[in-house]
Amino acid sequence: MRLEKNQKQMSSGPFSAVLAALERHKVKYIVIGGQAVVAYGASQFTRDADLWVNPTKTNLDRLRKALKELKTTLRFLPPLESSYLKKGHGVHFRFKYQGRDFCIDILGKPPRVSGFSSARKKAECIEWHGLNVPVLDIPRLVATKKTDREKDYPVIQLLGEMVFGQARRRKAVRESAMSWLARESRNSGHLRTIARNWEGGKETLFKSKRPAAILAAEGASVIIIQEELNTEKERLKEKNREYWRPLISELRQLKRRQKRKN
Numbered sequence: 001m002r003l004e005k006n007q008k009q010m011s012s013g014p015f016s017a018v019l020a021a022l023e024r025h026k027v028k029y030i031v032i033g034g035q036a037v038v039a040y041g042a043s044q045f046t047r048d049a050d051l052w053v054n055p056t057k058t059n060l061d062r063l064r065k066a067l068k069e070l071k072t073t074l075r076f077l078p079p080l081e082s083s084y085l086k087k088g089h090g091v092h093f094r095f096k097y098q099g100r101d102f103c104i105d106i107l108g109k110p111p112r113v114s115g116f117s118s119a120r121k122k123a124e125c126i127e128w129h130g131l132n133v134p135v136l137d138i139p140r141l142v143a144t145k146k147t148d149r150e151k152d153y154p155v156i157q158l159l160g161e162m163v164f165g166q167a168r169r170r171k172a173v174r175e176s177a178m179s180w181l182a183r184e185s186r187n188s189g190h191l192r193t194i195a196r197n198w199e200g201g202k203e204t205l206f207k208s209k210r211p212a213a214i215l216a217a218e219g220a221s222v223i224i225i226q227e228e229l230n231t232e233k234e235r236l237k238e239k240n241r242e243y244w245r246p247l248i249s250e251l252r253q254l255k256r257r258q259k260r261k262n
Helices: 014-024 033-039 057-070 082-087 116-122 138-144 152-169 171-184 188-197 201-208 211-217 222-261
Strands: 029-032 048-053 073-076 090-097 100-107 124-128 131-135
Touching: 014 048, 014 057, 014 090, 014 100, 014 131, 029 033, 029 116, 033 048, 033 131, 033 138, 048 057, 057 082, 057 100, 138 152, 138 171, 152 171, 152 188, 171 188, 171 201, 188 201, 188 211, 188 222, 201 211, 211 222
Parallel strands: 029 131, 048 100
Antiparallel strands: 029 048, 073 090, 090 100, 124 131
């Protein structure tokens, strides 16, 4: 699914400093999280930087040099080690920029997506102050946003609406994006439009095996479809909590061991 190039810009200031340091040290990374959402125009502001880095030894050595140049400090456990990143832990840093703290969150295995190399190939390249910055593609970005935080679901909806808008305007986008929209759109009206007005829309909605999409294909009302989307959201929230439980447990054990050492 390839969309029109967007003209949005990520925030300047401290984030520009982070990107420049990563590029100088040839770190292999992808922008994810809030800054990626900003890049697509689905948000206007974020206070930190979320980065997916390839957790190889060589790349982490380069990353450490970039973080040292920025004079970052570790905010809390775990440490920046490949073993933690490969399990899905985030590693959290901060640094001072013009007297204010700016946070950098590093992931080596974001939730619900896998394969750094394939994600890097599919990443959108955003031109930013002379740098070609890789930004996580919308399908993977939406997957990472399926958290237990209520604020992430309006973002998912906005990203889906952006894809829908382009698909409605351009047949080539519609053909490549319709299956994804059937699985991921959180706009009940858009699901009904796919069913009613798009060639092959009903069949695609049925094939998705998604309850909300099937309801749209069957001609259910917007209210009924929205009720199912709300139920789906609660299932996604619980699934995310299940994902993080073992990681949180491991962090607690690590903290206890750290306290005993001190």
